[in-house]
Amino acid sequence: MLTTRRGGTPFAMISLGIGELMYAVAAMFPSWFGGEAGLATNRVVGDPVFGITFGPDIEIYYLTAAWTLAAALAMYGLTRTPLGRIATAVRDNAERVGFVGYDATRVRCTMLVAAAFFAGMSGALTALNVEVVSAESLGSMRSGMVLLAVVIGGSAYFIGPVLGAISVTLMAMALSRHTPAWQLYLGLAFAATVMFAPGGIAGFVADHCRQWRERGWRMISARYVLAASGLLLGVFGTVELVEPLYRERLRLGQAAPVQDAAGVSTGWWEIGGGMPWWMAVGAVASGIGMLILARRRRARAEGGLGQDAARPRTGAA
Known part of the structure; x- marks a missing residue:
């Protein structure tokens, strides 16, 4: 009780x-x-x-x-x-x-x-x-992971905690194999969810499905492209900032070499390898700016839609 x-x-x-x-x-x-x-x-x-x-x-x-x-x-x-x-x-x-x-x-x-x-x-x-x-x-680690899964997935929907548990488990298993900073990325994902998608993954999907039904995907496709580009650019800049710093921090505390994701080649891009810090900061700032712009465009579009719905209709019945 x-x-x-x-x-x-x-x-x-x-x-x-x-x-x-x-x-x-x-x-x-x-x-x-x-x-x-x-x-x-x-x-x-x-x-x-x-x-x-x-x-x-x-x-x-x-x-x-x-x-x-x-x-x-x-x-x-x-x-x-x-x-x-x-x-x-x-x-x-x-x-x-x-x-x-x-x-x-x-x-x-x-x-x-x-x-x-x-x-x-x-x-x-x-x-x-x-x-x-x-x-x-x-322990608090296990309980905290459960709460993270619920918030990331969305507590207002039955499927939300399931999606959150899948996302957290994938991040814990997949990212931990490539980088020791996976908990930092998990924390950033949690903060981004609380700030930009308080309804979680399930709430985000439900909200945008409603927009597709009301306005059509063509009316909001430009906003999606802008938001997706900003997200990818922000993630790219964050990785390029975190991996070299985290690798250097671990190497200062350990005598043996540290295995991490820095320097791993994807065929055309070397993760955390050699990009100047000011370019990474610029990528993060540009990504955040694009996300804010996409959010403002959405608010402006929803405001216009609400005004159209509230405007009285004239003419013969």
Whole structure:
């Protein structure tokens, strides 16, 4: 009940705080939580079921996929129930929900229990996969990644956190193979999402699908080209700034050479290799300027569309 008295950002911060408390408790009681080594398990213990031992990774993969699909369908079904509807209303306006006779705290508590159920299912599948549960599962890193995924994907849509989890996982797996600065890029992507697409990926797609239906893609194609060019130019300049600086910083702290993305050739462009810093800064500034210009053109176009809709019609009926 303590975490569900408030919603939104306070709820997220209180949840993170309680998670940190549990992380500290896990270190204080190693006999219960296994200490730094964690708690180990063995997934092949017991008799096979229909010849399935869950020893090979492919069997764990299909087991995880089946339970993930079942959990996703159950969560979607929950959002279509009266409880799910009232939970959405509590998220949007808890005060108004209280005026019609519902207890917002009780609704949040019920949904928190449901979320804990699905989180426990995820933890059990993870324990079967890696055969160990450590205290890192309770740490701020894991909780922070979940919040990043929700914000980047879009919390107002059911598919949003899924898209956010896919994006964060791809960035963590793909970028970490090529650059040690992948967490910096993840933080920049999070900041850009909050600033330019507060609805997340799902909200961004839904908003622009509405614009395509109302105005047609030809009316907004020039703005898309401008925004895409600015985004690519900004990303290019950011990479050319970050990679040499990050490589130099790591080399100052380590005696051994550091393997990173700098100097990796793509056939026609060497990542982080040799571009003057002032050109990289100019690319970032130009990209940001193009994005701002595209945003202003969108605001001007939407303002004109709203004025046209509000203008009274004259003439014979």
